[in-house]
Amino acid sequence: MASHSEWASKPFALCSTPTAALPEGQKPDMFDDIASTMAVTHNIMIRSLNSIYQQAPYVREPDVPAFLGYSLTWCQMLQLHHDGEEEMCFPAVERMAGEPGIMGTNVEQHAAFQEPLDRFKTYLQDSQKGEVTFDGNRARELIDEFGPTLTEHLHDEIPSLLGLRRFGVEKMKDLPKVFEAEAQDNMGKAGMVAGGMMAFMSHDVTFEGGLWKNFPPVPWILLVIIRNTVYWVHSDWWKFSPVDRYGQPQPQYARPEGS
Template sequence: MAEQVPSTSPSEPQGPSAASASAPSTASNTDQQAQPSDPPLPKLSPSDFRTYNRMADHMQHFHSHFLSTYTTLLSACQVGKRPQGMSLRQFLSLASTFVSQLTMHHNIEEQHIFPLLATRMPAFKKELSLVGQHRQIHEGLDKLEAYLDECRSGERELRLGEVGALLEGFGDVLMRHLEEEVEQLGAERMRRYWSLEEMRRLPM
């Protein structure tokens, strides 16, 4: 299942511009950075919670798909046998699709979503954890993609143990990233940086 580019593009007029996000009318970026000592906020209504949690829910949909595919691939490698009924060609295709979809997903985030969120939210700045995790994940994805290319060309015989080692090489950071990214986009964190109206316009 190929990932679809978010239907609300940052270039469309519905979304807030980076300029407006970086210069909110009521407070500076520094003032809006949530601190550990921030007091608890009033309980959200179910409707407001859904609005504030919209990006987390959307992201979780993609992450569940990536986790399922990664688990299928790694489990096959650990038992040394492809899933029942899956040919070698299909296994290679599944692994290659995993690499390409995850790469596209991260490219969309870094080009269209993270820069806007980073105007107020430190976790999405280029030098900090989430983007840094992307870099670590893609070091492993690049190695896996190169291996798969050699198998498809006939230069190398596919060995599940070797594929498993490549998957495990970035598995820990991938699992951490899938969890932390959704957590950063959750309602209780997003409400500290964005108004309800802004949440409705943020691209995802």
Template structure:
């Protein structure tokens, strides 16, 4: 990959694996395991937003590509909104019930609210562009992102610290986390996710991040990976050309950076 163009590790700074205590070849456990998983997800949120931010202005010079880019950018917002909905409706209440501390996660909910106005402005504008009710402007989109990016980044970092503090409570966090994942997967019955959200994440996961510390993620069986590559990613392949990585998680040049 050429190093001449800016890449998706900025301008919004990624979260270091050291925050969660991740170590090469060592399986994390308890609260650290939850913090590690959240670090991976939050870095995906940051990395994808960076791809939108870095390409939103230059893509305007290529009208034929704008429509695909807008669809790509909208998928990021949908993913973030769903992520926070799951946290507020399922994850946070269960954590508070398990610890026996009502309101323990409320600060995180307040942080969600702090950038929701900017996120709604982002989705509202892109929806209007997609419906051809407003002309696309890269500078306008960039300005909207600037309005909430710092607050979003602060929240994504702070939430890692919140999860690490759960280690102060003597609970079976590993057992709970396993049950939570199964519960969430059972609820993920929207067939569109397989051709939208999943490919969005897989093509932005960067297996080389910090010497490959998270190269194992998402740990899918080989045949699932093959199915994603052959059948699911290609459905919206024009969207994923704006992604930071290829289907294998290898960084690639951003075409409009």
């Protein structure tokens, strides 16, 4: 098996983490940690999107309802992430830095892909309601309208977070607390059986040589519950995921016949 979920690493490229790029023996500072955590989080979203894109044309009719549930959960996960940034993280960053507007570019990038993203979500909802017949090639066309802009933003946000180093650790010392609060808020809104589970099912523990195998840091008993109880609520969705319930790469489920 490949060292990571290669089929879900395209067409949209994954983010590399600043921590992995540090010279051997150099410990990451607070800004490396925050930017790397964001990169890993963004990769969860990119892998999920890639898995939708790669499989959409090959989903068999009996699997369409599960695939729509899976895809709509991705839409929710992404929307919660960006809303949380705009409502909680970005204003807090600007207050700490004492420079209003420094995160404005990130907000503008969100707006740039929102409309085509909404069209994709509406198409999925209309398919779910039976108002249109789901067409995987049409789904791909809609992803092509926002995917490049979205993923460019997800990559750009990493150096923008590293750039906060110029304000100094003392001034920005509450950054980890702010980003952790936003992550917890999003998890609560997403719910563990849908958005939360999708996050686990899109995090490849073998990425960057296993550097992020313990991400996210949760108690072992919670992992046991997630893998052995929560997973089964929508187990028909997770066959489309890049990884299995242990974070190990799994084969592409919906694929061309004979491949």
